[in-house]
Amino acid sequence: MSKKILVTGANGQLGSELRVLSVNSNHEFLFTDVAELDITNREAVDNYVSEHGTDIIVNCAAYTNVDKAEDDTEMADNINHLAVKNLAEVSAKYKLILIHISTDYVFDGSKNTPYLETDPTAPLGVYGRTKLDGEKAVTDSGCDYLIIRTSWLYSSFGNNFVKTIRRLTAEKDSLKVVFDQVGTPTYAADLASAILEIIETGKYKSNSGIYHFSNEGVCSWYDFAIEIRNLSGNLCDIQPCHSAEFPSKVKRPNFSVLDKTKIKETFGLKIPYWKVSLREMT
Numbered sequence: 094m095s096k097k098i099l100v101t102g103a104n105g106q107l108g109s110e111l112r113v114l115s116v117n118s119n120h121e122f123l124f125t126d127v128a129e130l131d132i133t134n135r136e137a138v139d140n141y142v143s144e145h146g147t148d149i150i151v152n153c154a155a156y157t158n159v160d161k162a163e164d165d166t167e168m169a170d171n172i173n174h175l176a177v178k179n180l181a182e183v184s185a186k187y188k189l190i191l192i193h194i195s196t197d198y199v200f201d202g203s204k205n206t207p208y209l210e211t212d213p214t215a216p217l218g219v220y221g222r223t224k225l226d227g228e229k230a231v232t233d234s235g236c237d238y239l240i241i242r243t244s245w246l247y248s249s250f251g252n253n254f255v256k257t258i259r260r261l262t263a264e265k266d267s268l269k270v271v272f273d274q275v276g277t278p279t280y281a282a283d284l285a286s287a288i289l290e291i292i293e294t295g296k297y298k299s300n301s302g303i304y305h306f307s308n309e310g311v312c313s314w315y316d317f318a319i320e321i322r323n324l325s326g327n328l329c330d331i332q333p334c335h336s337a338e339f340p341s342k343v344k345r346p347n348f349s350v351l352d353k354t355k356i357k358e359t360f361g362l363k364i365p366y367w368k369v370s371l372r373e374m375t
């Protein structure tokens with residue numbers, strides 16, 4: 094049966110990929126960003142949902158600038174936590190399903206095997222803390238939900254590591270990239286496709302919970318940069334370096350590989366290897 098799906102933060106990387114894929118869907122999509130629906134405004138969220146008769150909310154809105162969040166704590170908390178509480182409570186009130194996106198940064202990176210959904214969280218900075226508070230607001234709200242934690246998101250939309258490395262390797266003769274942070278890139282188009290597949294299965298109804306999603310495989314930012322450069326045909330020399338060489342206000346997890354067994358088994362998903370997906374990005 095056709096569903097009405099509200100996508101919030103729809104002008105971002107993930108929201109834009111959902112917009113592209115929605116063209117081939119039988120469902121009705123309502124794409125909104127802050128100009129159409131500011132999710133920090135509880136009344137606006139309630140009114141929008143009741144007026145449009147929504148079945149599912151996919152929350153792609155977030156405060157995603159990890160460094161800036163350290164100084165802009167209130168704004169990060171408003172968008173990543175309090176606004177998510179709005180969405181969750183409205184979802185509970187109108188008995189909707191909330192598909193909310195979270196992050197590998199809820200972990201401190203001290204493990205050396207892929208993170209399970211049940212592993213203890215311990216965010217290292219404001220971004221991760223506010224995203225974790227957003228997750229708790231969802232789980233405490235009583236709504237039916239899927240929280241999908243993802244990592245190292247990139248897309249042909251918006252700004253991201255892939256675009257930065259393409260630009261820098263075109264402009265420079267040499268570049269240093271950290272090799273002591275290990276994780277897995279996620280092509281936002283693959284995550285968007287997985288969300289639509291999950292909706293198609295209808296299995297979200299009985300499977301409320303937290304899930305992990307990234308592409309398959311493991312790499313450091315250095316390996317990721319090398320692959321981006323090789324695909325771009327640029328000749329820039331890239332050298333591995335330690336995170337300490339790039340002083341930052343916020344500490345990032347050294348290891349944030351996500352274990353995707355649960356999402357694959359629950360919803361029957363097949364996830365592409367990260368290098369294959371990187372090649373797909375135009």
Ligand SMILES: NC(=O)c1ccc[n+]([C@@H]2O[C@H](COP(=O)([O-])OP(=O)(O)OC[C@H]3O[C@@H](n4cnc5c(N)ncnc54)[C@H](OP(=O)(O)O)[C@@H]3O)[C@@H](O)[C@H]2O)c1
Pocket residue numbers: 101102103104105106107108125126127128130131132133152153154155156157172176194195196197224242243244245246247251
């Ligand atoms: N990017 C990553 O590397 C990464 C990694 C792990 C997890 N994630 C998670 O994945 C999800 C999608 O990330 P993304 O990279 O697609 O994000 P993004 O490109 O930064 O997009 C977020 C969108 O939300 C909008 N927004 C901000 N405040 C809003 C508000 N009050 N009401 C409605 N919309 C608002 C933003 O608008 P403005 O641009 O005008 O602020 C932007 O269009 C997020 O939950 C993020 O935390 C991302």
